[in-house]
Amino acid sequence: MPNQRYYLKLVIIACLILFLLIPQAFMLGLVGERVSWRHQAYSSIEQSWPGMQTLAGPLLTIPYQLTYNVKELVKDKDGKEREILREVTDQDALHLIPSQLDITSTLDSSLRYRGIYDVPVYSSGLQVSGTFNTQPLLDLIADTKGKQIRWENPQLAVMVRDQRGIAAPPSLQWNGATVNFKPGNNLPGSASAGMHAKLPALDLNQASRIPFQFELELRGMRSMNFALLAENSAVKLAANWPHPSFSGELLPETRDIHANGFNALWKASSFSYNVSGALEQCRAGECSGLLERAVGFELIQPVDVYQQSERSIKYAALFIILTFVVLILFELLKKLRVHPVQYTLVGFALLVFYLLLISLSEHVDFLRAYTAAAFASTGLLTLYFGAILHSHKLGLLLGTGLAGLYALLYLILQAEENALLMGSVLIFAVLALLMLATRHFDWYALTAGNPPNRTVSGTDHPVPATPDDSPVR
Template identity: 40%
Template sequence: MSRTLGFKLGAIALLMLLLLIPLLMIDGLVDERQGLRHQVLQDIARSSSYRQQITGPILVLPYVKTTHVWKTREQTGERYTEERQQQGKLYFLPERFELDGQVSTELRARGIYEARLYHSDSLIRGQFRLPARFGLGDDLGFYSFGTPFLAVGISDIRGINNDLKLRLNGQTLSFAPGTHDSRFGDGVHVPLPALDSQGGQVLDFAFDLKLQGTEQLDVVPVGRDSRVSLKSDWPHPSFVGEYLPSRREITAQGFSAEWQTSFFATNLEETLRGCEGQSLCQGLFQRSFGVSFVDPVDQYLKTDRAIKYALLFIALTFATFFLFEVLKRLAVHPVQYALVGLSLALFYLLLLSLSEHLPFALAYGISATACVGLIGFYVSFVLQSWQRGLGFAALLAALYGMLFGLLSAEDYALLMGSLLVFGVLGSVMVLTRRLDWYGVGRSA
């Protein structure tokens, strides 16, 4: 290879490395704008309500256990009994737990940023079957019981939008703030009438819960048989948690999903016993499932992914430019390569700024059209022919189309990128199969 051609290729490689500087600056700007948006979203959630998790209802029965321990006095050897009292709580999970919810979403804007809030209108119902003698057997006589209550954990009680009333065996009872038990976190509770400790008592319960939240709604399936049904106008749900829906249907108008679990799958009784002595029962909260309402079309994420392909994109454009140069015997100055490269880098800045105000696909189309038009106009004069400039612009537009396909196809991005690079390499080899590279260097 002649020295002139070697210098030319070296200059092109150096230009590509120098173009990394504006690309890294734009990538840093993407991170900065993304962080600013996240801060605004948190501010909106802080002034309304955060993501919500419903835990319960769980029936709690406080008790005092009194036992007598025989002791002996050291001086006289006389035996006597000492009374000891131990405070605690018995926990009973529902035999059947059902939640039927309708969820609607809305946008709250602050400046150019938007946060998606949801409003759930749910009917929660089920049944408790208390074991005979509360499962204590012959030890029941050692226990004295306090006022039982029903606890419902709600992670952010600011989102409660209705006056909660419990319907229990035909009675209507009012909820009070706080779960009355720290291991369930924030929420509400309702005192219950005295329970029959001798026979197995059946308690049918139901209450309506209107809840506002952001980002995500989770439910802990506390029943021996738990059934949860959610319907929403949100067409892009992301199902999260420990259990996937047993049935789901997603359309452009929204989604519907149903979950069904049992004690065999959740093992919540064992989990609840394992929380004894803990101030907060994290194991119980982790046995949850739900749906995320986060918009999957994140313009910052897609812009960041586009920048990751920038070096490959510039290399392919420079390779096309170089092929025009060597095949048509033209002399293109490195400064002209640099101007084309800066135009390619400017595309990502346009994409970032426009996508904050327009849908990503439209912002991408406008940015790509502007860059293709500018480069095509400039290259027409560099290559001394508007036909060549038009052909170069068409190839560049095809590259932008392929890049958009890579951004849209998350699961097949690697496959499509590999095929693209292989196709470009094959095209270069076919076009230059009869080219005398030593002759190119001498003529240059």
């Protein structure tokens, strides 16, 4: 009968552990809900502040009309075929990228708040300079000999992802002359975000290198990217945000991240990107692809409290199982009886730690939130263990062990790259400790209500424990 009672209790405790997985899943769902609310806060701020930005260009566009004659066969009234010449006029445009493009950016970041959520925004001062080579115009003229070309006014287009980010209308220094930019990039299929400048006619007698330069203040949030549309390009960036996440097609060649911000340098050529393919799409009337392939960075938060909370919740089942196993051992060794209701309360006390952690981490830094939640949960359980085990020493022992597990869990959460390895080692170490501590237990005797047998060193015969013997070796 005692054996059956213990086995039935073990079944009840196992069912209780499965039941406690339901509130654990609720905690994970709560984290996902809070993350979605944070995204809503981002979207809300984005309605009144420019969003993620990408700068593409400048792109020199020279529209032209090409007129030429084509031969056609036509039939007369009597059915005879004859050859005629028909004049055809095609509308096209030549898109040129800079032979050299240099961008220097100084980014000043700050935080905007929506409720309890903060979102990083920035204002970037850009200095853009470079040169265009007009040799492709002469190549086009040479390729279309025998055809008449009528050139239209060229324009310089600069594309941005969010038009609202252009703080003030800049002016362009083009070949020594000043030209004003106008809103909209004036390119087909690109949502017209950006700016353009009408340029004077180009010299078609000889190839030349035309220098250009302009300054632009561009505002945005969360990320900044540069589409390097040039034969050779270099982007030099300095920012006061100390937690960048570099993204895009290429990582920076050099970077220096320090407590007050970071510096980065990108270098690329037309071989690094499929620039010609994007230009062909633009020629076909779809220029939005020029924004897609870019380099840049994101302004990430230094500590994602929701990600760390989610990772900590995944260890809840381990904490519950370990605590219940220790309580069962004390029941057997100290001849105590812990009611399933008390196991249930202990399980909920362990889960409340994660609820406190999620809520506190939204208002204070993660370390303080974790410490406060662990102290509250451990303190409560230490008092409760002392009461149900009828021993303040045992309660303090269990509370100290639980506090040690919370400390180890925090170290695992901070080690993002080695979290899986450290978690696996922790589980193995705890399992090994339990197995070694109970390796001489006579479980049949324990569950039957008798003192445990122990094995004499050097023999295989169990020796009954005397009243003065400790049940644990």
